[in-house]
Amino acid sequence: MNDILLKVLRGEEAERTPVWMMRQAGRYLPDYMKLKEKYSFFERVQTPELATEITIQPVEQVGVDAAILFSDILVVPQAMGLEVQLIENKGPILPEPIQTEKDLQRIYIPDVNETLSYVFDAIQLTKKELNNRVPLIGFAGAPWTILCYMVQGKGSKTFDEAKAFCYTQPQLAHQLLQMITDTTIAYLKGQVAAGVDAVQIFDSWGGLLSPGDFEHISLQYIRQIVAALKDEVPTIIFAKGAWHSLQNMAATGAQALGIDWCISPQIARKFAGNNVVLQGNFDPAKLLSPVPVIEKEVKEMMLAFGKGKHIANLGHGILPNVPVDHAKAFVNTVKEVSSNW
Ligand SMILES: Cc1c2[nH]c(c1CCC(=O)O)Cc1[nH]c(c(CCC(=O)O)c1C)Cc1[nH]c(c(CCC(=O)O)c1C)Cc1[nH]c(c(C)c1CCC(=O)O)C2
Secondary structure, X not given: XXXXXXXXXXXXXXXXXXXXXXXXOOOOOHHHHHHHHHOOHHHHHHOHHHHHHHHHHHHHHOOOOOXXXXXXXXXXXXXXXXXXXXXXXXXXXXXXXOOOHHHHOOOOOOOHHHHOHHHHHHHHHHHHHHOOOXXXXXXXXXXXXXXXHHHHOEOOOOOHHHHHHHHHOHHHHHHHHHHHHHHHHHHHHHHHHHOOOEEEEEEOOHHHOOHHHHHHHHHHHHHXXXXXXXXXXXXXXXXXXXXXXXXXXXXXXXXXXXXXXXXXXXXXXXXXXXXXXXXXXXXXXXXXXXXXXXHHHHHHHHHHHOOOOEEEEEOOOOOOOOOHHHHHHHHHHHHHHHHOO
């Protein structure tokens, strides 16, 4: 039974630094690609046996200290009544995005036990199959990041239409953000009831907002989610690029904060204070370097974080073209360095 991730999240000492990788269940694994040939994305997500198999692959094949449920943040807008398509090599498309008050009337706060029960079934089955080998992390998108897709209707580097929606129709935007928040709270509570041991909130686009807008448009809703889960399981907030608000994120009471590779561990620690756990922050593209370079740079990262209050991870999701051996070198170097502390 490996529960070092939970020990660190509870503020206890662990034998060594726990390690997992964002988006670890996915396209860099040959066994995942085999299932991808046979089943569509939402078939994989909605079939508990497939989701379980994919969730466990990186635990068995790469040796990570936690599993993260195979699903997607976009199942929430789907459950709220929006169509979501995942198009090969193009990413997500929402053909009828939210842009007006009339559009908002098309969506609703769903009964998660009806619309998202397949996620809860997948969690129960995964917990059974994991048999406590490692903890299971559940997740959801932050309301702002979900709004980005619901309004823009597709991926974007700037999400300018989503921002324009917030800046020109603030009342509608906040109504939508609150609907997403309420759905997300019910959804994450359902994940906890089904058995997840911790949850991560992915605010992938938090860094597109100014510090003031981040508070107003994103963090005030994340704060509600963290508060709602306070007595349930530990929470990790990953707001990519929003390093300016680490102090405010720590004040939400979340147990851990994810950081990306554009901030040093030392500065992140200064901003976040001494109590919260930091998670991160290896540049995912650096996993494309030769293995000796990976080993050297992971060691440097580990030394920069120091012993304790750290969960080793990438600074964003693993890229599909990373060789499995390189992912293993990342995981093994974390284990070696921190076992000798
Ligand atoms: C923004 C976002 C999305 N989804 C997610 C985020 C937040 C994290 C981040 O910023 O990377 C979160 C996510 N998506 C997926 C997981 C699975 C669990 C894990 O291993 O981390 C998680 C945690 C599977 C997935 N979700 C998706 C895939 C790839 C499609 C496939 O394999 O068929 C996987 C494995 C599709 C997806 N889903 C999304 C995009 C933009 C795409 C297409 C681009 C891409 O492929 O990365 C939305």
